[in-house]
Each structure stands twice: as structure tokens, then as C-alpha cells.
Amino acid sequence: MKKRILSMLLVAAMAASLLLGCSSGTEESDGKGDDKKASKKDGGYTIGCTVYYMTEFVTLMTEGMEKKAEELGCDLVMLDAQQDAQNQITQIENLIAQKVDVIIVAAVDSDAILPAIEMCDDAGIPLVGVNMLFNTEEPYHYVGPDDVLAGELEMQNAIDEIGGEGNVVILEGPIGQSAQIQRLEGNQNILDKYEGKINVLADQTANWSREEALTLVENWLETFSGKIDAIVAHNDEMALGAIQALEAAGLTDKIVVTGVDAILDGCNAVKDGTLLGTVYQDAGLEGSEAVQKAYDVLEGKVTEKELSYIDMKWITKDNVDELLDTIYAK
Incomplete structure (x- = not known):
């Protein structure tokens, strides 16, 4: 009725x-x-x-x-x-x-x-x-x-992009939230396959915040100067904060960044090449x-x-227009 x-x-x-x-x-x-x-x-x-x-x-x-x-x-x-x-x-x-x-x-x-x-x-x-x-x-x-799968997808693609060896840092969600726990679990599932080849220099929460991630990555770039190969972020907001820090340091073409959520800004960053990819959850x-x-x-x-x-999907330059031309179409 x-x-x-x-x-x-x-x-x-x-x-x-x-x-x-x-x-x-x-x-x-x-x-x-x-x-x-x-x-x-x-x-x-x-x-x-x-x-x-x-x-x-x-x-x-x-x-x-x-x-x-x-x-x-x-x-x-x-x-x-x-x-x-x-x-x-x-x-x-x-x-x-x-x-x-x-x-x-x-x-x-x-x-x-x-x-x-x-x-x-x-x-x-x-x-x-x-x-x-x-x-x-x-x-x-x-x-x-499926946040474990999301964590696996973003970490695997980051590692593939840097050739299977190197140094990564991880931007986590708020400690204690299931997304943080499970995405980190997914990250670790992939890292376990690259023991001795991939080194995690740092992992810390930026609380889903673009601003906190910007500050944190600025600090990491100073602390680990010239050593970071990839930044794996548990959401796009933090990934975008990381990209801002890389842009300010002139390192966007030197360090790979991945994210999760496929928000509009994240999709645009994938489109312009500053974000390698993001995991889409509808x-x-x-x-x-x-x-x-x-x-x-x-x-x-x-x-x-x-x-x-719900289904999770890896979004790259090859398929990001599927989202930009549909759910984000003006």
C-alpha cells in the first residue's frame, strides 16, 4: 500500500x-x-x-x-x-x-x-x-x-605498480572502526606475500581526513626523504591529502598513491593520473x-x-569514466 x-x-x-x-x-x-x-x-x-x-x-x-x-x-x-x-x-x-x-x-x-x-x-x-x-x-x-577485499585490491595494485619491491606507508582509518581493521587486514594479506621485498616504513591513522593526511604525509616525506615508493590510503579523502603533500613537494610522478571509495574527487584524481586507482563501493x-x-x-x-x-571494483584510468559519466554526471 x-x-x-x-x-x-x-x-x-x-x-x-x-x-x-x-x-x-x-x-x-x-x-x-x-x-x-x-x-x-x-x-x-x-x-x-x-x-x-x-x-x-x-x-x-x-x-x-x-x-x-x-x-x-x-x-x-x-x-x-x-x-x-x-x-x-x-x-x-x-x-x-x-x-x-x-x-x-x-x-x-x-x-x-x-x-x-x-x-x-x-x-x-x-x-x-x-x-x-x-x-x-x-x-x-x-x-x-567487503573491506578485506578493498585492502587487498589497493595494496596489490600499489605493489604491482612499483615492481614488486620497495617501501610503502599506510594511511589508516580511525582506529577501531571495522573499515580500518579489515582494510588493514587486507593490506597485510598482500604484504605477507612480499616478505623481504616490501617494507612498511610507517602506518598511522589520519581519521578519514584529507587535512590530517596532508600533514602526516608532509611529515613522512621529511622523515623518510627519498625512500617512499607508495602510499596506500584506506579512503580517497586521505589519498587526496597525500596527493596534496606530494604536489607541494614535486613528487606526484615519483610516489604511487591508492585509495578506497571512488568518490568524485578520487575519480577525478584517477582521471588526471595523480591517483593510481581506487576501490569502488557503491x-x-x-x-x-x-x-x-x-x-x-x-x-x-x-x-x-x-x-x-556489496560488490567491490578496482577503478583505474581505463574504467573511471564509467563512474564519471553516470553517477557523477552533471
């Missing part, structure tokens, strides 16, 4: 306003769970979602969520945890207090998110993970990337599939808790 549609996005921290209501008017909530509960329109479901941080990738993912929620006739309440694990737990408590029907979580921290499982169970509200795995052996609903599809799974759980169509992975 067709239901009236509402899609809501909250991209600020907890102090910002939470917009609720129909397209012609809104109610305001401060997101702290002690005011108006999230509304349910004409019998439709209200889906609550909290994400770790509104990066370009996550913004694309939420667009996929909004589109699918609209298609299904659901309300969508979107919260940004601002990379604060405790803030995210508080947001989940607030969503429970607002009596949303299901909660989708892109976790700030794979361990710190675990109390949310019991909280949602106690409240009788289904929980669906997206993009970031939870560090638990217990089954749960999940849609996201952010819009990921968000759409998470909302679909949440809806199917509520409808009783999905009863088994399982991990669902």
Missing part, C-alpha cells in the same frame, strides 16, 4: 535541530530524546539512522537511504555522530525514546557500538548495521562493503540496501540475521 512520504536529514551534531514533518511543514526536535517522538505517517515506518561522520561517501550513502525510504513510503531520521562513539550511543537511546520502528547504524567504533545491540533488543526495535561491522560473534543484520546502493533490509525485517520478509556484502 502507498504511504505518505517523509525524508529527513540531520547533518549537525546533537545540538542541531532535528527536522520532522511532511514536505509542506516540519516539527522540531533537539535530538535529545526528551521532546517529541519521531512520528509515524499513515501507518508507515519511521527509520532512525546514526552515522559516524558526514564524509562525502556517507553523504552519498544517505542519499541512497533517502531515495529508498521515499520509494517504500517510510520516514527517515538521520543523525551524525561526529566521530564520537558515546554520542552515537546517546543518539541510539534517543531514537529508542522516540519510538522509531527500526534503527540503522554506521558505527563510529566497532566495539563501542555493542551496547546498542542489547538496548535495541530490550526495546524490541530491530537494529541494522551499515558500512561498519560490529565486533561481535553474535549474528546481526548488516549491509556493507555508496548509494549500500544505503539503499540497508533501508531495504530494515524494511524487510519489519515486514517479516527477512528473519535470519546475516552479513550482506
Whole structure:
């Protein structure tokens, strides 16, 4: 049956306003769970979602969520945890207090998110993970990337480009997030095959940040002057920060850089040759599939808790136009 549609996005921290209501008017909530509960329109479901941080990738993912929620006739309440694990737990408590029907979580921290499982169970509200795995052996609903494969793809291609031997540095995601853990695992799976031939000079988090990566790589270029052959970054934002540092030092043609996510800026960097390649995970599809799974759980169509992975693809100059001419076409 067709239901009236509402899609809501909250991209600020907890102090910002939470917009609720129909397209012609809104109610305001401060997101702290002690005011108006999230509304349910004409019998439709209200889906609550909290994400770790509104990066370009996550913004694309939420667009996929909004589109699918609209298609299904659901309300969508979107919260940004601002990379604060405790803030995210508080947001989940607030969503429970607002009596949303299901909660989708892109976790700030794979361990710190675990109390949310019991909280949602106690409240009788289904929980669906997206993009970031939870560090638990217990089954749960999940849609996201194969991050081990992503780490393998970027490291293997970097090593191939430098001829199978040399020195690399690794820009990691935030320590404790599943993407950081699994992409590093994938990196290491490939490095193990090149023992004695590939040396990791340094590996450190730049917290998905272009700016932090810029500063970190500037320091590495000074510390390891003339020794770095490749920079393997766990996302495109950090890869782009590394490229900025290389451009300033006049080394873009000397050091290979790889990334993950295939965001627009990353694809453009692949096109112009400053980024060797990036691993594409379809952010819009990921968000759409998470909302679909949440809806199917509520409808009783999905009863088994399982991990669902989306396809990953290596993007180079040879195929980057497939993205630039479609999802990024103006």
C-alpha cells in the first residue's frame, strides 16, 4: 500500500535541530530524546539512522537511504555522530525514546557500538548495521562493503605498480572502526606475500581526513626523504591529502598513491593520473540496501540475521569514466 512520504536529514551534531514533518511543514526536535517522538505517517515506518561522520561517501550513502525510504513510503531520521562513539550511543537511546520502528547504524567504533545491540533488543526495535561491522560473534543484520577485499585490491595494485619491491606507508582509518581493521587486514594479506621485498616504513591513522593526511604525509616525506615508493590510503579523502603533500613537494610522478571509495574527487584524481586507482563501493546502493533490509525485517520478509556484502571494483584510468559519466554526471 502507498504511504505518505517523509525524508529527513540531520547533518549537525546533537545540538542541531532535528527536522520532522511532511514536505509542506516540519516539527522540531533537539535530538535529545526528551521532546517529541519521531512520528509515524499513515501507518508507515519511521527509520532512525546514526552515522559516524558526514564524509562525502556517507553523504552519498544517505542519499541512497533517502531515495529508498521515499520509494517504500517510510520516514527517515538521520543523525551524525561526529566521530564520537558515546554520542552515537546517546543518539541510539534517543531514537529508542522516540519510538522509531527500526534503527540503522554506521558505527563510529566497532566495539563501542555493542551496547546498542542489547538496548535495541530490550526495546524490541530491530537494529541494522551499515558500512561498519560490529565486533561481535553474535549474528546481526548488516549491509556493507567487503573491506578485506578493498585492502587487498589497493595494496596489490600499489605493489604491482612499483615492481614488486620497495617501501610503502599506510594511511589508516580511525582506529577501531571495522573499515580500518579489515582494510588493514587486507593490506597485510598482500604484504605477507612480499616478505623481504616490501617494507612498511610507517602506518598511522589520519581519521578519514584529507587535512590530517596532508600533514602526516608532509611529515613522512621529511622523515623518510627519498625512500617512499607508495602510499596506500584506506579512503580517497586521505589519498587526496597525500596527493596534496606530494604536489607541494614535486613528487606526484615519483610516489604511487591508492585509495578506497571512488568518490568524485578520487575519480577525478584517477582521471588526471595523480591517483593510481581506487576501490569502488557503491555508496548509494549500500544505503539503499540497508533501508531495504530494515524494511524487510519489519515486514517479516527477512528473519535470519546475516552479513550482506556489496560488490567491490578496482577503478583505474581505463574504467573511471564509467563512474564519471553516470553517477557523477552533471
